[in-house]
Amino acid sequence: METAxxxxxxxxxxxxxxxLGTSFFIIPGGIIGNAKEYAWLxxxxxxxxxxxxxxxxxxxxxxxxxxxxxxxxxxxxGPKIGFLFGCLYLVFFIQLAAWxxxxxxxxxxxxxxxxxxxxxxxxxxxxxxxxxxILGAETIAMxxxxxxPVLVIVFWIVFFLMLKGWDWANFGPAQEFHPWQLMxxxxxxxxxxxxxxxxxxxxxxxxxxxxxxxxxAGIGVAAILISLIVFFVLGIVGVYRSSxxxxxxxxxxxxxxxxxxxxxxxxxxxxxxFCAISIKLSISMYSAAAGIIQLFHLKNRTFIALPLIWIxxxxxxxxxxxxxxxxxxxxxxxxxxxxxAIVIPALLVIVSWIRKKQLPDINQA
Amino acid sequence: MKRKRxxxxxxxxxxxxxxxxxxxxxxxxxxxxxxxxVDIDPDSGERLVYFQIVNPPGVGGKSxxxxxxxxxxxxxxxxxxxxxxTVFANKQIPRMIFSNDVQLYIMTLRYxxxxxxxxxxxxxxxxxxxxxxxxxxxxxxxxxxxxxxxxVERVPGRAMRSMIELxxxxxxxxxxxxxxxxxxxxLSRNRPIVIPFVSVMNDKVxxxxxxxxxxxxxxxxxVFDGGAVYVKDRLTGKIDYETNNLSNLLSGDADRYLLNYSxxxxxxxxxxxDPIIDRKLAxxxxxxxxxxxxxxxxxxxxxxxxxxxxxFDVHEIERLMTKEFEKxxxxxxxxxxxxxxxxxxxxxxxxxxxxxxxxGYKTDSNAWKKTDVHISADFxxxxxxxxxxxxxxxxxx
Numbered sequence: 001m002e003t004a005x006x007x008x009x010x011x012x013x014x015x016x017x018x019x020l021g022t023s024f025f026i027i028p029g030g031i032i033g034n035a036k037e038y039a040w041l042x043x044x045x046x047x048x049x050x051x052x053x054x055x056x057x058x059x060x061x062x063x064x065x066x067x068x069x070x071x072x073x074x075x076x077x078g079p080k081i082g083f084l085f086g087c088l089y090l091v092f093f094i095q096l097a098a099w100x101x102x103x104x105x106x107x108x109x110x111x112x113x114x115x116x117x118x119x120x121x122x123x124x125x126x127x128x129x130x131x132x133x134i135l136g137a138e139t140i141a142m143x144x145x146x147x148x149p150v151l152v153i154v155f156w157i158v159f160f161l162m163l164k165g166w167d168w169a170n171f172g173p174a175q176e177f178h179p180w181q182l183m184x185x186x187x188x189x190x191x192x193x194x195x196x197x198x199x200x201x202x203x204x205x206x207x208x209x210x211x212x213x214x215x216x217a218g219i220g221v222a223a224i225l226i227s228l229i230v231f232f233v234l235g236i237v238g239v240y241r242s243s244x245x246x247x248x249x250x251x252x253x254x255x256x257x258x259x260x261x262x263x264x265x266x267x268x269x270x271x272x273x274f275c276a277i278s279i280k281l282s283i284s285m286y287s288a289a290a291g292i293i294q295l296f297h298l299k300n301r302t303f304i305a306l307p308l309i310w311i312x313x314x315x316x317x318x319x320x321x322x323x324x325x326x327x328x329x330x331x332x333x334x335x336x337x338x339x340x341a342i343v344i345p346a347l348l349v350i351v352s353w354i355r356k357k358q359l360p361d362i363n364q365a
Numbered sequence: 366m367k368r369k370r371x372x373x374x375x376x377x378x379x380x381x382x383x384x385x386x387x388x389x390x391x392x393x394x395x396x397x398x399x400x401x402x403v404d405i406d407p408d409s410g411e412r413l414v415y416f417q418i419v420n421p422p423g424v425g426g427k428s429x430x431x432x433x434x435x436x437x438x439x440x441x442x443x444x445x446x447x448x449x450x451t452v453f454a455n456k457q458i459p460r461m462i463f464s465n466d467v468q469l470y471i472m473t474l475r476y477x478x479x480x481x482x483x484x485x486x487x488x489x490x491x492x493x494x495x496x497x498x499x500x501x502x503x504x505x506x507x508x509x510x511x512x513x514x515x516x517v518e519r520v521p522g523r524a525m526r527s528m529i530e531l532x533x534x535x536x537x538x539x540x541x542x543x544x545x546x547x548x549x550x551x552l553s554r555n556r557p558i559v560i561p562f563v564s565v566m567n568d569k570v571x572x573x574x575x576x577x578x579x580x581x582x583x584x585x586x587x588v589f590d591g592g593a594v595y596v597k598d599r600l601t602g603k604i605d606y607e608t609n610n611l612s613n614l615l616s617g618d619a620d621r622y623l624l625n626y627s628x629x630x631x632x633x634x635x636x637x638x639d640p641i642i643d644r645k646l647a648x649x650x651x652x653x654x655x656x657x658x659x660x661x662x663x664x665x666x667x668x669x670x671x672x673x674x675x676x677f678d679v680h681e682i683e684r685l686m687t688k689e690f691e692k693x694x695x696x697x698x699x700x701x702x703x704x705x706x707x708x709x710x711x712x713x714x715x716x717x718x719x720x721x722x723x724x725g726y727k728t729d730s731n732a733w734k735k736t737d738v739h740i741s742a743d744f745x746x747x748x749x750x751x752x753x754x755x756x757x758x759x760x761x762x
Contacts, residue, residue: 111492116387127379167542172553173716173727240553241546244489255497255546263466 002290002301004137006203008210013148014141014283015200015218016225019050021280022103023193024226025249025273028233030326033243034185037171040231041179042186047223050194051216053341058212060349061204069201069345070291076351085344086295092340093199093288094308098315099325100281101125104274106322111250112270122316125274126309129281133289133305137206140282147275152225155272158265159229162236162256170238188329191337194219198341202287246322285312396460397421399436400522401498402471403484404507411442412480414450415471415511417522418458424519435519438511447480447487464491467498468522470545471511471563474504474593474600481598482552488545496546499529502560502593509565513587521587528589529561533619538610539592540618552597555712555733556616559592559609594706602704611697612708615657615740617642624663626689631670635663635686637744646714646736648722653736655711659690662747668755676754679746687742694740707733 006014032039057069064072070089074082104125105118113121132140183190197219204211233248242248253266289304298304319325402415416439423435439457443449454462472484488496503510511521518524532538539561542550551558566588591605604612613619614637622637640661647654663686668677701708711733715726726732 113388120387124379169554169556169710169713169717170550171717173713174719238550238553241549250492251496254495 002136002206004141004206005208006137006141006206007208008214010141010145011200011203011207011211012214012218012221013144014203014279015197015215016222017144017148017151017276017279018200018283019193019197019219019222020225021193021276022100023189023222024229024276025107025247026103027189027193027226028230029242029245029248030330031186031189031230032234032239032248035182036175036239036243037234038175038177038182039186039239040227040234042182042189043223043226043230045179045183046186046189046194047220047227049190050197050219050223053195054197054216054219056342056345056349057198057201057204058215060345060352061201062212063352066205068203068205068290068294069198070294071205072348073344074294076348076355083295086291088344089340090288090291090295093202093284093291094311095315096196096199097129097281097284097288097308097312098318100277100284101312102316102319102325104277104281105316106325107247107250107273110322111247119313119317122313123309125278125281126285126312129278129285130305130309132278132282133286133308134302136301137203137286137290140279140286141203141206143282144279147279151272151275154268158253158256158268159232161265162232162252165236165252165255167235167238170235172239187334191333191335191341192329194223195334195337195341198337198345199284199287202290203283390461390463394461395463396454396458398462398464398467399520400469400471400511400525401464401467402507402511403476403480404473405476405479406442407475409442412447412450412476413507414441414443415439415507416441416450416454416458416462417511418460419520435514436521438508440508440511447483451491464494467494468526469501470498471501471503471507473507474502477502477593477595478600481595481600485545485549485552489549496549497544499526499543500545500548500560501525501529501563503563505563505565510563510587513565515586525563525587532589535621536610536623537613537619537621538589538606540609540613540616542618543592548595551595554710555596555707555716555730556710557594557596557601557706557708559594559604559612561589562591562593562603563587564590594704596706601706604706608697608700611693612701614640615642615659615694615697616708616710617644624686624690624693626685628670632667633665633670633682633685634667635665635682635746637661637686637690638664638748644714646711646718649737653711653715653726653732655709655714655736655738657694657709657738657740659740659742661742661744663744664748665746665750669757671755671757677746677749682746683744687744690742690744691740694742698738698740702734705734709733709738711736711738 027043028039031042035042060072061067061069064075067075070086073085073089076082077085101122105121108121109116109118132143200215207214229249233242233252237245237248237252245251249269250266253269254264256263256265285305285308288308289301292298292304293301319328396416397419398416399419400417402417404413404415405411406413417436418439419436420434439454441450441454441457443453451462451464470484470488476484488494488498513521515521515524515528518527529539529543533541540559542558543560548558548560564587566586591603592609594601594604610619610622614622620639623634624637625634626632638661640659643656643658643660645656647656663683665677665682668682697708700706707713712730715723715732715736718727
């Protein structure tokens with residue numbers, strides 16, 4: 001069992017980087033298509049939902065300090081049923097890593113390296129992430145601590161330069177505001193990325209202080225940043241056009257009206273995204289590796305991280321295309337993620353209450 | 366030792382994965398596209414596309430190389446697919462088409478009447494092709510346009526881009542929203558997009574570079590002449606230079622407008638600069654009212670109404686120019702209604718209204734025509750030239 005120590009600042013940045021990771025690039029096009037000019041409100045609503053769900057996990061882990069979600073399954077549900085639920089989380093973390101790497105592969109294959117096999121792109125990122133997994137949670141935290149502030153600052157500088165192209169007419173014809181209907185049509189964002197943060201519960205045991213504040217602040221700030229990004233995309237690219245684009249931020253950066261001789265700043269935006277994706281991939285791979293260690297009582301992470309690559313790689317190729325990925329996301333993401341984010345944790349909370357009730361009875365007997 | 370060996374294996378494996386193996390782009394293998402022209406063959410109905418490829422040695426400044434062409438134009442035809450133009454380009458072009466920095470998309474009016482949406486999709490779907498290139502329409506034979514060199518600037522696409530941008534900056538004739546991406550956004554709006562219209566000064570073009578030796582610069586050169594008006598994806602007519610300038614100014618798309626006034630014998634010429642437009646759309650009774658108040662500064666270029674004077678009569682100039690401007694605005698409003706061009710973007714503004722009182726107008730696509738437009742101006746003379754008064758008009762003999 002690893003004995004890493006993370007500060008609250010590192011936990012905050014891990015949460016922020018994980019939540020923003022793939023979502024800030026992929027989410028805008030989809031939710032603008034559904035919610036039109038109100039799309040910027042959706043991440044705020046979803047962030048609020050993320051915080052409520054996070055409170056459930058924090059409550060659960062606060063009853064058993066020092067244990068991650070898989071260890072909690074084993075402790076509360078027993079070695080057999082607990083093992084089964086632990087395995088479900090393991091599958092979830094592996095699946096998550098596969099999706100993350102596939103999102104990246106799709107983007108690179110479509111926009112940058114058309115002739116390069118997608119699995120080669122996946123392999124490059126998986127190798128780097130596997131290396132950080134081998135080095136451990138502290139390394140991932142330090143990497144995030146080093147990269148995230150730089151990435152956020154660089155991204156927003158480039159983004160503010162794009163404001164030159166702002167046009168209020170881009171918000172398009174005013175639609176009627178039906179908040180519940182809008183939330184229902186964009187429910188996938190409640191799953192991806194806000195429910196996925198359940199992955200970070202594997203890092204909870206390492207946080208020394210102010211876990212609750214750092215985790216909830218990470219989710220909250222990420223929601224606000226995604227909302228701002230969507231708002232900017234609406235104002236610069238427009239409702240009509242961005243609802244047709246797969247990666248509106250990339251297009252926006254490609255067409256940055258900055259000056260005639262400084263162009264193609266999409267390179268910077270891509271680098272920011274690749275770094276953010278690598279962090280998210282490392283976190284989900286680490287969670288999977290840590291889960292294997294806890295379930296099978298293994299010790300050496302190296303011999304887990306490297307074979308993980310060969311499990312994640314084929315799973316990442318399951319989707320046929322970006323469209324099938326988007327369709328799956330739209331139809332099932334919320335339900336799928338909710339099972340791991342709400343159903344199992346709620347079950348664990350109920351079991352913990354029952355066990356607590358039973359304990360005094362046993363003591364009295 | 367063991368660690369070193371393991372590292373060597375890792376390095377070799379990673380080297381095998383380097384993306385250069387698949388996606389390498391050698392600069393010498395690229396055909397850099399400067400401009401793309403599209404047309405329809407009037408006889409066969411085939412789509413025609415012209416790729417104008419930059420020839421770097423021809424663009425370079427070395428004297429020995431100046432005789433080489435700066436660009437080469439390739440003509441391709443296809444009946445059934447627009448994508449085939451790039452996919453099968455190598456039937457003619459010995460290099461890989463590189464269209465990341467296309468400066469200009471030139472389309473003929475007949476092409477845009479049939480394939481406007483298609484060309485927008487074609488531009489937008491390719492991730493390497495940015496939608497920031499300017500759109501230009503023409504009714505001249507496209508091969509003439511594509512094979513015409515603009516003197517001074519050797520690369521035609523870049524030359525025409527410069528001409529558009531200079532007109533945006535100096536005269537305000539072309540607004541900010543005339544790129545491919547604006548045409549895409551225009552599909553969802555009621556305000557027409559005005560695409561710069563280009564023609565050729567002399568259609569007997571000599572495609573050879575020998576004409577560069579001629580001193581008569583505009584001879585056989587391209588010339589911008591107003592714009593082609595597209596409502597959503599429909600070509601609806603041509604707009605002249607001055608009207609386009611005025612409509613761009615009133616919509617906040619341009620910040621300059623050359624205004625002149627004549628009293629028969631003499632006149633005033635001023636440049637209207639830095640306009641601040643106060644725009645309000647409201648309902649009075651059953652009628653929507655659009656109020657536009659334009660505050661702007663004037664730069665006096667000429668005033669030769671009077672004989673020799675000590676100072677320009679700035680208050681009189683302001684009064685006359687305000688009156689003249691309001692008169693022209695009224696004429697513009699009448700024209701927009703007559704031609705069904707919502708150049709002031711009134712319907713789009715109505716559509717953006719959230720209040721329920723507007724719901725009836727939102728469903729009526731002609732609500733903008735029923736809107737009363739009140740335009741008022743408040744001009745102040747701020748800038749003069751080197752003189753504080755005019756030398757007066759010429760004495761009649």
